[in-house]
Amino acid sequence: MPKRQLMLALDVGTTKVSALVAEAKPDGELAVLGIAATPVVGMRRGLVFEVERVALAIRDAANRANSMAGSDLAQAAVAINGDHLTITPGQAKISLKSGVIRDEDVRSVLARAAHVDLGSEREMVRVIRRGIAVDGFRGVADPQGMVAHTLEADVFVVSGLSTVIRNLRHVVSMAGFSVASLVPAPEASATAVLTADERQVGVVHLDVGGGTTGISVYRGGHLEYFGVIPLGGESITSDLSVGLGVVPTQAERLKLEHAAVGSEREGTLEVRAVSGQSVKLIPIKELQDIVAARVDEWTDYVEQHLQRIEWTKGPSAGVVMTGGGALLKGLGSHLEERWGWPVRLGTPFGLGGLSDLSRSPGYATVVGVAKAGAQQAQTREPESGWRRAVQFWVNLWK
Ligand SMILES: Nc1ncnc2c1ncn2[C@@H]1O[C@H](COP(=O)(O)OP(=O)(O)OP(=O)(O)O)[C@@H](O)[C@H]1O
Ligand SMILES: [Mg+2]
Structure with missing residues (x-):
């Protein structure tokens, strides 16, 4: 019987660590055997700030994915993120x-x-x-x-x-795993959700995370632009926390339940104040104004990047968004209106096994890391030194 090709992929994100154990099938499909996500504190804008807390989250997510899959993989392909890329x-x-x-x-x-x-x-x-x-x-x-x-x-x-890369390797090793390869997070997410046709005709990909937004543009089948901005969904949560005087967990809940870009909903929400048990009433409009201000700032940043590309008619395949931040209600239609391009949520494809969870836009990065690992396994050849490292990546991303 041929040896099964199992791999562990990790995405150490600003808000959660995702781990995925997958088997690369000969037909190119990826069978998901284990998937887990653990909330993390100790990351800021895609970078490791508190090694021990991040290591704990990595260990938890990776162990759960391994145990779901019945595997014991200790080497991982890991996403790397941040505006230093x-x-x-x-x-x-x-x-x-x-x-x-x-x-x-x-x-x-x-x-x-x-x-x-x-x-x-x-x-x-x-x-x-x-x-x-x-x-x-x-x-x-x-x-x-x-x-x-x-x-x-x-x-x-x-x-x-180098310092960021060293710290990422270090935190993964503190968790008990070793880094087999690093994959830039925006590229990983794009790999998970973009079709070859979209890359050919032109597409903008936005990976809207908690602390970062990755921007990639593909045209003529190749990457044409790549950038990361240090802004994501967490900024909206902290603005709501400060602006409405509520604790961050409550601000996050308010965002998930009520925030909607462009909404004209009226009325008030009853929430508990930071100071204790007293209840206060918050006009929904106040909440939406705070969200709108941050979304406007974020859109300006993204536009500054997109202006570096010469467009004649814009990207024919429009904009594809991944990441939890892309789920903000109304964000897609806000961008469609502002840019005049179609905007859709990207769903990871080419998956079998436990694919329901892994098809969510929030798991695109970890799925893309696994897909990259599967391609690596197909193209690995016996060579040595830096030439092999270069060749590996070239094969991986062509
Ligand atoms: N339904 C939703 N509506 C609005 N925002 C959401 C929703 N679901 C998740 N988010 C936001 O998505 C963000 C997390 O997204 P994601 O898991 O992609 O980030 P991450 O990978 O941890 O961070 P990063 O990629 O920046 O390092 C959080 O700010 C969260 O509040
Ligand atoms: Mg992310």
Whole structure:
């Protein structure tokens, strides 16, 4: 019997740690065998601030996912998030002696293109293949076997601050697990929910988390833009807590139950004041105004990123949102109205097994990490050193 390919994926988010144990099926589908999420304190805007508390949450989520699956996996593919993640373009061109493009030539040109200067404080997280040109002809999907004099490659190198990466590895190891690979969270979520057609015709992906929003734009089948802003659903909760004078848990509940962008609902809500048992009445309009102010600020930030891209008619496949923050009522129609582009919630696809929970937009990141792991397993080859690391990511994300 062939060996089963089981993997553990982790997403250490600002508000929750998600863990998923999945089996990569030969047909490319992912069977979800275990899935769990544990609320976390000790993360801020995607970064680890309190190691012990975060490690406890990781251990809890990963152990529960492992026990649901009946597995004991100790190595994990882990999502990395935060506005320290950036992309640097890289290019390379090689002359071909043999005339026919071999697999080694493709590897070699991609590895050279990925050799960009990141400075002393940053390290490479992964390499995204953007385009291959054969004798100057761009957009070649699979150059292997073609006859040519030159081969060129364009890549994006995703890098992050070394200190942040070190701390993420450290907290995962404190929890009793080791990091097999790191996957940028926005890319992972995009992998979980975007179709090849959407990437081809043009799509904006927003991963709206608790403390961050990842922005990715795909066009012509490739990533065209990538950025993370340090703002998510938690800011709305803390604004409501301060603005309405209620404790954060109550503010969160009010947000989930009553907040709706663009709502004209009237009336009052009865809530307990921070100071104790006294009950106070809050006009719903006051709550909606606080939400609207933060959503406006968030939209401005996202727009600043999207303005860096030249649009003629906007993204043909519109905007796809993932993350818990994307579930804020009215957010989709607010963006549709403001941008004039269709907006939908992204649902992870290509899943079997315990897929109901994992199909929620809030699990897109951990599902995407597992999908990336499955692709890695298919493309892993015996090579060594940094070249293998580069090749791994190139294969993973092409
Ligand atoms: N139904 C809902 N309506 C509004 N907001 C929601 C809803 N459900 C979840 N959220 C918000 O989503 C946020 C959490 O989303 P998610 O789980 O994607 O974040 P995370 O991955 O922990 O954080 P990050 O990706 O920023 O590190 C919280 O702020 C939460 O209040
Ligand atoms: Mg997240």
